Amino acid sequence: MVFFAVLAAVFVVFAAMRLLGVDGGRLTASLIALTPYWIVCGLLLAALTLALRHWWIGGTVLVLALVLGGVVVPRAFSSAQPQVHGRTLHVMSSNMYYGEADPQTIVRLVRENQVDVLNLLELTPQAVSALEAAGLFELLPHRVLEPARRGAGSGLVSRYPVTQLSLAGPSGFAQPSARLDLGGGVSVEVVAAHPTAPVADAGTWKSEIAGLPHPDPDGPVRILAGDFNATLDHGTLRDLIATGYTDAGDATGEGFTSTWPSKLLPPPVAIDHVLVDQRAAVTAYRVFPMPNSDHKAVFAAITLP
Numbered sequence: 001m002v003f004f005a006v007l008a009a010v011f012v013v014f015a016a017m018r019l020l021g022v023d024g025g026r027l028t029a030s031l032i033a034l035t036p037y038w039i040v041c042g043l044l045l046a047a048l049t050l051a052l053r054h055w056w057i058g059g060t061v062l063v064l065a066l067v068l069g070g071v072v073v074p075r076a077f078s079s080a081q082p083q084v085h086g087r088t089l090h091v092m093s094s095n096m097y098y099g100e101a102d103p104q105t106i107v108r109l110v111r112e113n114q115v116d117v118l119n120l121l122e123l124t125p126q127a128v129s130a131l132e133a134a135g136l137f138e139l140l141p142h143r144v145l146e147p148a149r150r151g152a153g154s155g156l157v158s159r160y161p162v163t164q165l166s167l168a169g170p171s172g173f174a175q176p177s178a179r180l181d182l183g184g185g186v187s188v189e190v191v192a193a194h195p196t197a198p199v200a201d202a203g204t205w206k207s208e209i210a211g212l213p214h215p216d217p218d219g220p221v222r223i224l225a226g227d228f229n230a231t232l233d234h235g236t237l238r239d240l241i242a243t244g245y246t247d248a249g250d251a252t253g254e255g256f257t258s259t260w261p262s263k264l265l266p267p268p269v270a271i272d273h274v275l276v277d278q279r280a281a282v283t284a285y286r287v288f289p290m291p292n293s294d295h296k297a298v299f300a301a302i303t304l305p
Contacts, residue, residue, distance in 0.1 A: 004049050008057045011042050015064040019071070021235025023206070029198035033269050035233035036256065039068050075232060075255025081246075081281035086304035087182055088283070090116045091190070091274055093225040095260075095295035098151035099124030102291040103134040109288055110139050113299055116159045117180060119192035119225045121173070121295075122151035146174035154192045154226070165189065167222075169211020172196045172204065177213075179220065186304065189219070193226035193275075198234075205229060206236050215244035215277045221304055224275040227260075227295060231269050241275060248274040248300035252285040259287055259296045274300040 014031060015038075016022075023029045031038070042065030050058035092115045094106055099122060110118060118140055120127070125147045137143065140157040144164045147153035154174040156162070161181045168175035168191055177191040195208035209230060215222050224245070230237040232247060232255060241247055249255045249270060258268030272295055276282055284301035 001054065004045070004052075004054055004057050007045055008049070008061050011038070011045065011061055012064060014038060015042070015068055018068060018233055021238060023198070023202070023234050023236050025202045026199050029202050029205070029234065032233050033231045033271070034267055035068065035231070036072055037267055039065050039072060042068070072233070075250045076253055078253040079251050081251060081283070082279065082305065084279070084281050084303050084305040087186055089182070089188060089223075089302045089304060090114050090299070091119075091223060091225050091302060092117075092297055092299045093119040093121070093192070093227070093272060093274065094290055094297035095121040095194075095227045095272065095293060096123055096127055096151075097293035097295065098122050099127030099130075099147075101127070101293035103127070103130040103136070105291050106131065106297070107134045107136050107139065109297060109299070110136065113286075115140070115299070117190050118157050119190070120155040120157070121192065121194045121227045123147045123153040123155045123174075124149060124151060125153075128155070144176045144178045146176050148174060154194055156190060156192045158190075167191050167213040168193070169208065171208045171211070175212075175226075187220045188304065189213075189216075189222045191222070191224045191226075193224045193228055193273075195229055197229040209236050209240055212240060214240075215279075217244070217279075221277040221280050223277065223280075223302065225273070225298070225300075227272050229271050231271055237273075244278050245275040246278050246280075246282060248276055248282045248285040248302075249287075249298070251276075251282040254285050254287070257287050259298055261294045262289065262296060263294075272296070272298045274298055274302075276300065276302050279305045
């Protein structure tokens with residue numbers, strides 16, 4: 001009885017933090033990323049305790065697990081998008097894992113998916129040279145690159161002319177941004193997002209996500225794409241989305257599709273995202289394996305207003 005009560009108390013605390021949007025510190029932020037797994041554990045715990053006639057324990061855990069499920073399950077279903085009929089922009093982001101990701105695969109994905117703008121995280125000078133040799137800059141000639149040793153750099157390459165901006169706040173990783181001129185008076189602002197991981201410093205993680213730019217209703221459509229080191233279960237990320245973004249995976253019913261790690265352990269989660277200004281419509285979202293990287297690449301097709 002005491003054993004099950006302790007397990008139930010842990011689940012109740014966790015469920016309350018998730019429902020209230022409290023990410024807490026390094027440990028709790030890491031555990032909140034596993035919310036879908038926690039729901040399954042909660043349902044199993046409820047079934048076991050109810051079978052043993054621990055009614056209050058089982059009932060409490062069951063109710064909370066069902067409430068959490070009600071919050072999480074909708075991301076498996078697509079949602080209505082704005083009725084817009086402008087240009088279509090193809091966006092892809094790939095964390096290169098300290099520059100080790102296979103450049104040939106990146107170039108192939110860019111070509112096959114007609115990518116217009118590619119964000120590269122953990123970009124090193126050596127990776128830039130490898131991507132150039134693989135022909136990336138022949139497909140996407142315009143660039144804002146901030147490579148750095150040990151994976152602290154990032155870059156943004158585009159089919160369209162770019163004007164470098166400074167939209168993101170201070171960060172331990174480079175987070176370049178640019179305005180893309182699509183022609184015909186149409187422009188889009190893109191940020192290569194890469195906040196630090198909460199397991200390194202939860203306070204810095206929260207401040208760096210908070211420092212990412214909000215949509216500007218009076219300016220061009222804004223897109224944030226990259227490795228956010230956060231899932232849709234983190235209140236910190238949901239607060240950013242609530243400023244006027246749509247998560248591309250969530251919008252297309254792919255919110256549970258994991259992007260990290262490429263292996264089975266730790267449990268796979270979705271921490272790479274494409275956040276799209278709500279004035280635009282997400283028409284497609286895909287996740288691609290990336291050889292030699294611990295992250296998968298994420299892709300979104302976006303129709304502009």
